[in-house]
Amino acid sequence: MEKEVRGYRVENCFGPQGCKNRAGPENDLAARIESLLAEKELLEFFKKSVKGPLKFHHEFSVALADCPNACSRPQIRDVGIIGAAVPEITGEPCSMCGECVDVCKEEAVRLEETGQVPKIDRSGCLNCGQCAQVCPTATIGIQRRACKILLGGKLGRHPRLADPLPGCYEAKEVLDIVSLCVDFYKQHSRGGKRFAQLYAESRHDFAADLAGLIHDEKKGC
Ligand code: SF4
Ligand code: SF4
Ligand code: SF4
Incomplete structure:
Protein backbone atom coordinates (compact mmCIF):
# COMPACT_ATOMS: atom_id res chain seq x y z
CA MET A 1 0.00 0.00 0.00
CA GLU A 2 2.79 2.44 0.91
CA LYS A 3 3.95 2.76 -2.70
CA GLU A 4 0.48 3.91 -3.73
CA VAL A 5 0.24 6.64 -1.08
CA ARG A 6 0.61 10.03 -2.80
CA GLY A 7 0.19 12.28 0.22
CA TYR A 8 -3.10 13.78 -0.97
CA ARG A 9 -6.36 12.68 -2.52
CA VAL A 10 -8.95 14.62 -4.51
CA GLU A 11 -12.32 12.96 -5.07
CA ASN A 12 -15.14 14.24 -7.25
CA CYS A 13 -18.78 13.28 -7.64
CA PHE A 14 -20.33 12.30 -11.00
CA GLY A 15 -21.21 15.93 -11.76
CA PRO A 16 -18.52 16.46 -14.39
CA GLN A 17 -19.77 13.32 -16.17
CA GLY A 18 -23.05 15.09 -16.86
CA CYS A 19 -25.18 14.74 -13.75
CA LYS A 20 -28.33 16.82 -14.31
CA ASN A 21 -28.28 18.05 -10.70
CA ARG A 22 -25.01 19.89 -11.10
CA ALA A 23 -25.26 23.28 -9.35
CA GLY A 24 -21.70 24.57 -8.98
CA PRO A 25 -19.59 26.54 -11.43
CA GLU A 26 -18.47 24.82 -14.64
CA ASN A 27 -14.74 24.83 -14.25
CA ASP A 28 -11.67 22.71 -13.73
CA LEU A 29 -11.57 23.17 -9.97
CA ALA A 30 -10.72 19.53 -9.15
CA ALA A 31 -7.72 19.60 -11.51
CA ARG A 32 -6.58 22.94 -10.10
CA ILE A 33 -6.79 21.58 -6.54
CA GLU A 34 -4.80 18.49 -7.61
CA SER A 35 -2.06 20.74 -9.03
CA LEU A 36 -2.01 22.86 -5.90
CA LEU A 37 -1.69 19.82 -3.62
CA ALA A 38 1.05 18.34 -5.81
CA GLU A 39 3.07 21.56 -5.32
CA LYS A 40 2.71 21.31 -1.52
CA GLU A 41 5.02 18.24 -1.35
CA LEU A 42 2.78 16.44 1.11
CA LEU A 43 4.32 13.02 0.48
CA GLU A 44 7.76 14.31 1.51
CA PHE A 45 6.16 15.92 4.56
CA PHE A 46 4.54 12.63 5.63
CA LYS A 47 7.73 10.65 5.07
CA LYS A 48 9.51 12.95 7.52
CA SER A 49 6.75 13.32 10.11
CA VAL A 50 5.15 9.85 10.27
CA LYS A 51 6.90 6.94 11.96
CA GLY A 52 6.31 3.61 10.23
CA PRO A 53 4.70 2.87 6.89
CA LEU A 54 2.50 5.49 5.25
CA LYS A 55 -1.17 4.56 4.83
CA PHE A 56 -4.02 6.03 2.85
CA HIS A 57 -5.57 7.56 5.95
CA HIS A 58 -2.50 9.78 6.34
CA GLU A 59 -3.25 11.53 3.04
CA PHE A 60 -4.70 15.04 2.98
CA SER A 61 -8.16 14.58 1.49
CA VAL A 62 -10.38 16.91 -0.50
CA ALA A 63 -13.81 15.95 -1.86
CA LEU A 64 -15.82 17.96 -4.35
CA ALA A 65 -19.55 17.50 -4.83
CA ASP A 66 -21.26 19.50 -7.55
CA CYS A 67 -24.53 19.95 -5.67
CA PRO A 68 -25.87 19.72 -2.09
CA ASN A 69 -26.70 16.01 -2.57
CA ALA A 70 -23.02 15.61 -1.70
CA CYS A 71 -22.51 12.18 -3.30
CA SER A 72 -18.72 12.31 -2.81
CA ARG A 73 -19.21 12.75 0.98
CA PRO A 74 -17.40 16.07 1.49
CA GLN A 75 -18.61 16.11 5.11
CA ILE A 76 -16.00 13.50 6.11
CA ARG A 77 -12.95 14.92 4.31
CA ASP A 78 -10.28 17.38 5.44
CA VAL A 79 -11.73 19.90 3.00
CA GLY A 80 -15.17 19.43 1.45
CA ILE A 81 -16.44 21.55 -1.43
CA ILE A 82 -20.10 21.65 -2.46
CA GLY A 83 -21.40 23.35 -5.61
CA ALA A 84 -24.08 25.98 -5.02
CA ALA A 85 -26.52 27.64 -7.44
CA VAL A 86 -28.01 30.62 -5.63
CA ARG A 144 -24.50 33.09 -9.03
CA ARG A 145 -22.78 29.71 -9.06
CA ALA A 146 -20.13 29.18 -6.39
CA CYS A 147 -19.02 26.71 -3.72
CA LYS A 148 -19.72 26.03 -0.06
CA ILE A 149 -16.63 24.96 1.89
CA LEU A 150 -16.51 22.51 4.82
CA LEU A 151 -13.43 21.96 6.98
CA GLY A 152 -12.21 19.22 9.29
CA GLY A 153 -14.25 16.06 8.63
CA LYS A 154 -13.04 12.49 9.16
CA LEU A 155 -14.08 8.92 9.85
CA GLY A 156 -11.99 6.46 11.92
CA ARG A 157 -12.07 5.89 15.68
CA HIS A 158 -13.27 9.40 16.42
CA PRO A 159 -15.41 10.46 13.46
CA ARG A 160 -16.21 14.11 12.96
CA LEU A 161 -18.43 15.94 10.47
CA ALA A 162 -16.74 18.90 8.81
CA ASP A 163 -17.81 22.43 9.80
CA PRO A 164 -19.21 24.68 7.06
CA LEU A 165 -17.62 28.10 6.52
CA PRO A 166 -20.11 30.95 6.18
CA GLY A 167 -21.02 32.06 2.67
CA CYS A 168 -20.09 30.76 -0.79
CA TYR A 169 -16.75 31.04 -2.56
CA GLU A 170 -15.43 31.54 -6.08
CA ALA A 171 -12.84 29.08 -7.47
CA LYS A 172 -9.87 31.35 -6.69
CA GLU A 173 -11.07 31.77 -3.09
CA VAL A 174 -11.49 27.98 -2.75
CA LEU A 175 -7.89 27.48 -3.88
CA ASP A 176 -6.62 30.10 -1.41
CA ILE A 177 -8.45 28.40 1.46
CA VAL A 178 -7.22 24.90 0.49
CA SER A 179 -3.69 26.28 0.29
CA LEU A 180 -3.96 27.86 3.75
CA CYS A 181 -5.34 24.62 5.23
CA VAL A 182 -2.40 22.61 3.89
CA ASP A 183 0.14 25.17 5.12
CA PHE A 184 -1.47 25.19 8.58
CA TYR A 185 -1.50 21.40 8.57
CA LYS A 186 2.17 21.08 7.61
CA GLN A 187 3.14 23.64 10.21
CA HIS A 188 1.33 21.99 13.13
CA SER A 189 0.76 18.28 12.43
CA ARG A 190 3.26 15.77 13.78
CA GLY A 191 3.22 11.98 13.78
CA GLY A 192 0.42 11.80 11.21
CA LYS A 193 -2.12 13.76 13.26
CA ARG A 194 -5.14 14.29 11.04
CA PHE A 195 -6.22 17.72 9.84
CA ALA A 196 -9.67 17.20 11.39
CA GLN A 197 -8.20 16.61 14.82
CA LEU A 198 -5.86 19.56 14.51
CA TYR A 199 -8.70 21.74 13.24
CA ALA A 200 -10.96 20.73 16.14
CA GLU A 201 -8.21 21.44 18.70
CA SER A 202 -6.99 24.74 17.28
CA ARG A 203 -10.01 26.13 15.48
CA HIS A 204 -9.65 29.53 17.18
CA ASP A 205 -5.98 29.96 16.17
CA PHE A 206 -6.82 28.78 12.69
CA ALA A 207 -9.78 31.17 12.50
CA ALA A 208 -7.31 34.05 12.87
CA ASP A 209 -5.32 32.71 9.88
CA LEU A 210 -8.53 32.29 7.90
CA ALA A 211 -9.98 35.66 8.88
CA GLY A 212 -9.00 37.48 5.71
CA LEU A 213 -10.38 34.74 3.49
CA ILE A 214 -13.76 33.83 4.92
CA HIS A 215 -16.97 35.74 4.34
CA ASP A 216 -19.15 37.51 6.83
CA GLU A 217 -21.74 35.22 8.44
CA LYS A 218 -24.49 37.67 7.53
CA LYS A 219 -23.58 37.87 3.85
CA GLY A 220 -24.99 34.40 3.11
CA CYS A 221 -24.32 33.05 -0.36
S1 SF4 B 1 -23.36 15.49 -5.83
FE1 SF4 B 1 -25.02 16.27 -7.11
S2 SF4 B 1 -24.03 16.73 -9.09
FE2 SF4 B 1 -22.68 15.33 -7.96
S3 SF4 B 1 -23.26 13.27 -8.65
FE3 SF4 B 1 -24.39 13.71 -6.74
S4 SF4 B 1 -26.37 14.50 -7.46
FE4 SF4 B 1 -24.93 14.66 -9.19
S1 SF4 C 1 -41.84 30.81 -10.25
FE1 SF4 C 1 -43.92 30.72 -11.04
S2 SF4 C 1 -43.69 30.06 -13.17
FE2 SF4 C 1 -41.76 29.60 -12.14
S3 SF4 C 1 -42.00 27.48 -11.46
FE3 SF4 C 1 -42.63 28.76 -9.74
S4 SF4 C 1 -44.83 28.95 -10.00
FE4 SF4 C 1 -44.03 28.19 -11.96
S1 SF4 D 1 -35.37 27.17 -2.97
FE1 SF4 D 1 -33.25 26.57 -2.65
S2 SF4 D 1 -33.36 24.48 -1.91
FE2 SF4 D 1 -35.33 24.93 -2.84
S3 SF4 D 1 -35.16 24.23 -4.96
FE3 SF4 D 1 -34.61 26.39 -4.93
S4 SF4 D 1 -32.38 26.42 -4.72
FE4 SF4 D 1 -33.07 24.36 -4.11
Missing part, protein backbone atom coordinates in the same frame (compact mmCIF):
# COMPACT_ATOMS: atom_id res chain seq x y z
CA PRO A 87 -31.60 31.31 -6.77
CA GLU A 88 -33.10 34.76 -7.28
CA ILE A 89 -36.48 36.19 -8.23
CA THR A 90 -35.96 37.92 -11.56
CA GLY A 91 -39.12 39.97 -11.95
CA GLU A 92 -40.36 37.98 -14.98
CA PRO A 93 -44.12 37.25 -14.64
CA CYS A 94 -44.98 34.00 -12.85
CA SER A 95 -47.64 31.62 -14.25
CA MET A 96 -48.31 30.13 -10.76
CA CYS A 97 -47.72 26.63 -12.17
CA GLY A 98 -46.28 25.45 -8.82
CA GLU A 99 -43.34 23.52 -10.32
CA CYS A 100 -40.84 25.36 -8.08
CA VAL A 101 -42.81 24.48 -4.94
CA ASP A 102 -43.07 20.82 -5.96
CA VAL A 103 -39.37 20.42 -6.78
CA CYS A 104 -37.98 22.05 -3.63
CA LYS A 105 -37.16 19.29 -1.16
CA GLU A 106 -36.53 21.88 1.55
CA GLU A 107 -40.03 23.44 1.28
CA ALA A 108 -38.25 26.77 0.87
CA VAL A 109 -40.41 28.14 -1.98
CA ARG A 110 -43.83 29.63 -1.34
CA LEU A 111 -46.33 31.09 -3.79
CA GLU A 112 -48.43 34.05 -2.78
CA GLU A 113 -51.69 34.28 -4.72
CA THR A 114 -52.00 38.01 -4.15
CA GLY A 115 -48.68 39.11 -5.56
CA GLN A 116 -48.23 36.23 -8.05
CA VAL A 117 -44.57 36.06 -7.10
CA PRO A 118 -42.68 33.19 -5.51
CA LYS A 119 -40.92 33.79 -2.20
CA ILE A 120 -37.73 31.92 -1.29
CA ASP A 121 -36.93 31.32 2.36
CA ARG A 122 -33.15 31.86 2.29
CA SER A 123 -32.71 30.25 5.72
CA GLY A 124 -34.09 26.93 4.42
CA CYS A 125 -32.63 27.06 0.89
CA LEU A 126 -29.67 24.77 0.15
CA ASN A 127 -28.81 26.48 -3.16
CA CYS A 128 -29.41 23.41 -5.29
CA GLY A 129 -30.83 25.54 -8.13
CA GLN A 130 -33.61 23.06 -8.94
CA CYS A 131 -36.39 25.65 -8.65
CA ALA A 132 -34.74 27.77 -11.34
CA GLN A 133 -34.15 24.70 -13.50
CA VAL A 134 -37.86 23.79 -13.61
CA CYS A 135 -39.29 27.32 -13.84
CA PRO A 136 -40.83 27.68 -17.34
CA THR A 137 -41.04 31.49 -17.23
CA ALA A 138 -37.58 32.33 -15.86
CA THR A 139 -39.26 34.00 -12.87
CA ILE A 140 -36.67 32.19 -10.77
CA GLY A 141 -33.15 32.44 -12.11
CA ILE A 142 -29.65 31.73 -10.83
CA GLN A 143 -27.93 34.73 -9.29
Whole structure:
Protein backbone atom coordinates (compact mmCIF):
# COMPACT_ATOMS: atom_id res chain seq x y z
CA MET A 1 0.00 0.00 0.00
CA GLU A 2 2.79 2.44 0.91
CA LYS A 3 3.95 2.76 -2.70
CA GLU A 4 0.48 3.91 -3.73
CA VAL A 5 0.24 6.64 -1.08
CA ARG A 6 0.61 10.03 -2.80
CA GLY A 7 0.19 12.28 0.22
CA TYR A 8 -3.10 13.78 -0.97
CA ARG A 9 -6.36 12.68 -2.52
CA VAL A 10 -8.95 14.62 -4.51
CA GLU A 11 -12.32 12.96 -5.07
CA ASN A 12 -15.14 14.24 -7.25
CA CYS A 13 -18.78 13.28 -7.64
CA PHE A 14 -20.33 12.30 -11.00
CA GLY A 15 -21.21 15.93 -11.76
CA PRO A 16 -18.52 16.46 -14.39
CA GLN A 17 -19.77 13.32 -16.17
CA GLY A 18 -23.05 15.09 -16.86
CA CYS A 19 -25.18 14.74 -13.75
CA LYS A 20 -28.33 16.82 -14.31
CA ASN A 21 -28.28 18.05 -10.70
CA ARG A 22 -25.01 19.89 -11.10
CA ALA A 23 -25.26 23.28 -9.35
CA GLY A 24 -21.70 24.57 -8.98
CA PRO A 25 -19.59 26.54 -11.43
CA GLU A 26 -18.47 24.82 -14.64
CA ASN A 27 -14.74 24.83 -14.25
CA ASP A 28 -11.67 22.71 -13.73
CA LEU A 29 -11.57 23.17 -9.97
CA ALA A 30 -10.72 19.53 -9.15
CA ALA A 31 -7.72 19.60 -11.51
CA ARG A 32 -6.58 22.94 -10.10
CA ILE A 33 -6.79 21.58 -6.54
CA GLU A 34 -4.80 18.49 -7.61
CA SER A 35 -2.06 20.74 -9.03
CA LEU A 36 -2.01 22.86 -5.90
CA LEU A 37 -1.69 19.82 -3.62
CA ALA A 38 1.05 18.34 -5.81
CA GLU A 39 3.07 21.56 -5.32
CA LYS A 40 2.71 21.31 -1.52
CA GLU A 41 5.02 18.24 -1.35
CA LEU A 42 2.78 16.44 1.11
CA LEU A 43 4.32 13.02 0.48
CA GLU A 44 7.76 14.31 1.51
CA PHE A 45 6.16 15.92 4.56
CA PHE A 46 4.54 12.63 5.63
CA LYS A 47 7.73 10.65 5.07
CA LYS A 48 9.51 12.95 7.52
CA SER A 49 6.75 13.32 10.11
CA VAL A 50 5.15 9.85 10.27
CA LYS A 51 6.90 6.94 11.96
CA GLY A 52 6.31 3.61 10.23
CA PRO A 53 4.70 2.87 6.89
CA LEU A 54 2.50 5.49 5.25
CA LYS A 55 -1.17 4.56 4.83
CA PHE A 56 -4.02 6.03 2.85
CA HIS A 57 -5.57 7.56 5.95
CA HIS A 58 -2.50 9.78 6.34
CA GLU A 59 -3.25 11.53 3.04
CA PHE A 60 -4.70 15.04 2.98
CA SER A 61 -8.16 14.58 1.49
CA VAL A 62 -10.38 16.91 -0.50
CA ALA A 63 -13.81 15.95 -1.86
CA LEU A 64 -15.82 17.96 -4.35
CA ALA A 65 -19.55 17.50 -4.83
CA ASP A 66 -21.26 19.50 -7.55
CA CYS A 67 -24.53 19.95 -5.67
CA PRO A 68 -25.87 19.72 -2.09
CA ASN A 69 -26.70 16.01 -2.57
CA ALA A 70 -23.02 15.61 -1.70
CA CYS A 71 -22.51 12.18 -3.30
CA SER A 72 -18.72 12.31 -2.81
CA ARG A 73 -19.21 12.75 0.98
CA PRO A 74 -17.40 16.07 1.49
CA GLN A 75 -18.61 16.11 5.11
CA ILE A 76 -16.00 13.50 6.11
CA ARG A 77 -12.95 14.92 4.31
CA ASP A 78 -10.28 17.38 5.44
CA VAL A 79 -11.73 19.90 3.00
CA GLY A 80 -15.17 19.43 1.45
CA ILE A 81 -16.44 21.55 -1.43
CA ILE A 82 -20.10 21.65 -2.46
CA GLY A 83 -21.40 23.35 -5.61
CA ALA A 84 -24.08 25.98 -5.02
CA ALA A 85 -26.52 27.64 -7.44
CA VAL A 86 -28.01 30.62 -5.63
CA PRO A 87 -31.60 31.31 -6.77
CA GLU A 88 -33.10 34.76 -7.28
CA ILE A 89 -36.48 36.19 -8.23
CA THR A 90 -35.96 37.92 -11.56
CA GLY A 91 -39.12 39.97 -11.95
CA GLU A 92 -40.36 37.98 -14.98
CA PRO A 93 -44.12 37.25 -14.64
CA CYS A 94 -44.98 34.00 -12.85
CA SER A 95 -47.64 31.62 -14.25
CA MET A 96 -48.31 30.13 -10.76
CA CYS A 97 -47.72 26.63 -12.17
CA GLY A 98 -46.28 25.45 -8.82
CA GLU A 99 -43.34 23.52 -10.32
CA CYS A 100 -40.84 25.36 -8.08
CA VAL A 101 -42.81 24.48 -4.94
CA ASP A 102 -43.07 20.82 -5.96
CA VAL A 103 -39.37 20.42 -6.78
CA CYS A 104 -37.98 22.05 -3.63
CA LYS A 105 -37.16 19.29 -1.16
CA GLU A 106 -36.53 21.88 1.55
CA GLU A 107 -40.03 23.44 1.28
CA ALA A 108 -38.25 26.77 0.87
CA VAL A 109 -40.41 28.14 -1.98
CA ARG A 110 -43.83 29.63 -1.34
CA LEU A 111 -46.33 31.09 -3.79
CA GLU A 112 -48.43 34.05 -2.78
CA GLU A 113 -51.69 34.28 -4.72
CA THR A 114 -52.00 38.01 -4.15
CA GLY A 115 -48.68 39.11 -5.56
CA GLN A 116 -48.23 36.23 -8.05
CA VAL A 117 -44.57 36.06 -7.10
CA PRO A 118 -42.68 33.19 -5.51
CA LYS A 119 -40.92 33.79 -2.20
CA ILE A 120 -37.73 31.92 -1.29
CA ASP A 121 -36.93 31.32 2.36
CA ARG A 122 -33.15 31.86 2.29
CA SER A 123 -32.71 30.25 5.72
CA GLY A 124 -34.09 26.93 4.42
CA CYS A 125 -32.63 27.06 0.89
CA LEU A 126 -29.67 24.77 0.15
CA ASN A 127 -28.81 26.48 -3.16
CA CYS A 128 -29.41 23.41 -5.29
CA GLY A 129 -30.83 25.54 -8.13
CA GLN A 130 -33.61 23.06 -8.94
CA CYS A 131 -36.39 25.65 -8.65
CA ALA A 132 -34.74 27.77 -11.34
CA GLN A 133 -34.15 24.70 -13.50
CA VAL A 134 -37.86 23.79 -13.61
CA CYS A 135 -39.29 27.32 -13.84
CA PRO A 136 -40.83 27.68 -17.34
CA THR A 137 -41.04 31.49 -17.23
CA ALA A 138 -37.58 32.33 -15.86
CA THR A 139 -39.26 34.00 -12.87
CA ILE A 140 -36.67 32.19 -10.77
CA GLY A 141 -33.15 32.44 -12.11
CA ILE A 142 -29.65 31.73 -10.83
CA GLN A 143 -27.93 34.73 -9.29
CA ARG A 144 -24.50 33.09 -9.03
CA ARG A 145 -22.78 29.71 -9.06
CA ALA A 146 -20.13 29.18 -6.39
CA CYS A 147 -19.02 26.71 -3.72
CA LYS A 148 -19.72 26.03 -0.06
CA ILE A 149 -16.63 24.96 1.89
CA LEU A 150 -16.51 22.51 4.82
CA LEU A 151 -13.43 21.96 6.98
CA GLY A 152 -12.21 19.22 9.29
CA GLY A 153 -14.25 16.06 8.63
CA LYS A 154 -13.04 12.49 9.16
CA LEU A 155 -14.08 8.92 9.85
CA GLY A 156 -11.99 6.46 11.92
CA ARG A 157 -12.07 5.89 15.68
CA HIS A 158 -13.27 9.40 16.42
CA PRO A 159 -15.41 10.46 13.46
CA ARG A 160 -16.21 14.11 12.96
CA LEU A 161 -18.43 15.94 10.47
CA ALA A 162 -16.74 18.90 8.81
CA ASP A 163 -17.81 22.43 9.80
CA PRO A 164 -19.21 24.68 7.06
CA LEU A 165 -17.62 28.10 6.52
CA PRO A 166 -20.11 30.95 6.18
CA GLY A 167 -21.02 32.06 2.67
CA CYS A 168 -20.09 30.76 -0.79
CA TYR A 169 -16.75 31.04 -2.56
CA GLU A 170 -15.43 31.54 -6.08
CA ALA A 171 -12.84 29.08 -7.47
CA LYS A 172 -9.87 31.35 -6.69
CA GLU A 173 -11.07 31.77 -3.09
CA VAL A 174 -11.49 27.98 -2.75
CA LEU A 175 -7.89 27.48 -3.88
CA ASP A 176 -6.62 30.10 -1.41
CA ILE A 177 -8.45 28.40 1.46
CA VAL A 178 -7.22 24.90 0.49
CA SER A 179 -3.69 26.28 0.29
CA LEU A 180 -3.96 27.86 3.75
CA CYS A 181 -5.34 24.62 5.23
CA VAL A 182 -2.40 22.61 3.89
CA ASP A 183 0.14 25.17 5.12
CA PHE A 184 -1.47 25.19 8.58
CA TYR A 185 -1.50 21.40 8.57
CA LYS A 186 2.17 21.08 7.61
CA GLN A 187 3.14 23.64 10.21
CA HIS A 188 1.33 21.99 13.13
CA SER A 189 0.76 18.28 12.43
CA ARG A 190 3.26 15.77 13.78
CA GLY A 191 3.22 11.98 13.78
CA GLY A 192 0.42 11.80 11.21
CA LYS A 193 -2.12 13.76 13.26
CA ARG A 194 -5.14 14.29 11.04
CA PHE A 195 -6.22 17.72 9.84
CA ALA A 196 -9.67 17.20 11.39
CA GLN A 197 -8.20 16.61 14.82
CA LEU A 198 -5.86 19.56 14.51
CA TYR A 199 -8.70 21.74 13.24
CA ALA A 200 -10.96 20.73 16.14
CA GLU A 201 -8.21 21.44 18.70
CA SER A 202 -6.99 24.74 17.28
CA ARG A 203 -10.01 26.13 15.48
CA HIS A 204 -9.65 29.53 17.18
CA ASP A 205 -5.98 29.96 16.17
CA PHE A 206 -6.82 28.78 12.69
CA ALA A 207 -9.78 31.17 12.50
CA ALA A 208 -7.31 34.05 12.87
CA ASP A 209 -5.32 32.71 9.88
CA LEU A 210 -8.53 32.29 7.90
CA ALA A 211 -9.98 35.66 8.88
CA GLY A 212 -9.00 37.48 5.71
CA LEU A 213 -10.38 34.74 3.49
CA ILE A 214 -13.76 33.83 4.92
CA HIS A 215 -16.97 35.74 4.34
CA ASP A 216 -19.15 37.51 6.83
CA GLU A 217 -21.74 35.22 8.44
CA LYS A 218 -24.49 37.67 7.53
CA LYS A 219 -23.58 37.87 3.85
CA GLY A 220 -24.99 34.40 3.11
CA CYS A 221 -24.32 33.05 -0.36
S1 SF4 B 1 -23.36 15.49 -5.83
FE1 SF4 B 1 -25.02 16.27 -7.11
S2 SF4 B 1 -24.03 16.73 -9.09
FE2 SF4 B 1 -22.68 15.33 -7.96
S3 SF4 B 1 -23.26 13.27 -8.65
FE3 SF4 B 1 -24.39 13.71 -6.74
S4 SF4 B 1 -26.37 14.50 -7.46
FE4 SF4 B 1 -24.93 14.66 -9.19
S1 SF4 C 1 -32.38 26.42 -4.72
FE1 SF4 C 1 -33.07 24.36 -4.11
S2 SF4 C 1 -33.36 24.48 -1.91
FE2 SF4 C 1 -33.25 26.57 -2.65
S3 SF4 C 1 -35.37 27.17 -2.97
FE3 SF4 C 1 -34.61 26.39 -4.93
S4 SF4 C 1 -35.16 24.23 -4.96
FE4 SF4 C 1 -35.33 24.93 -2.84
S1 SF4 D 1 -41.84 30.81 -10.25
FE1 SF4 D 1 -41.76 29.60 -12.14
S2 SF4 D 1 -42.00 27.48 -11.46
FE2 SF4 D 1 -42.63 28.76 -9.74
S3 SF4 D 1 -44.83 28.95 -10.00
FE3 SF4 D 1 -43.92 30.72 -11.04
S4 SF4 D 1 -43.69 30.06 -13.17
FE4 SF4 D 1 -44.03 28.19 -11.96
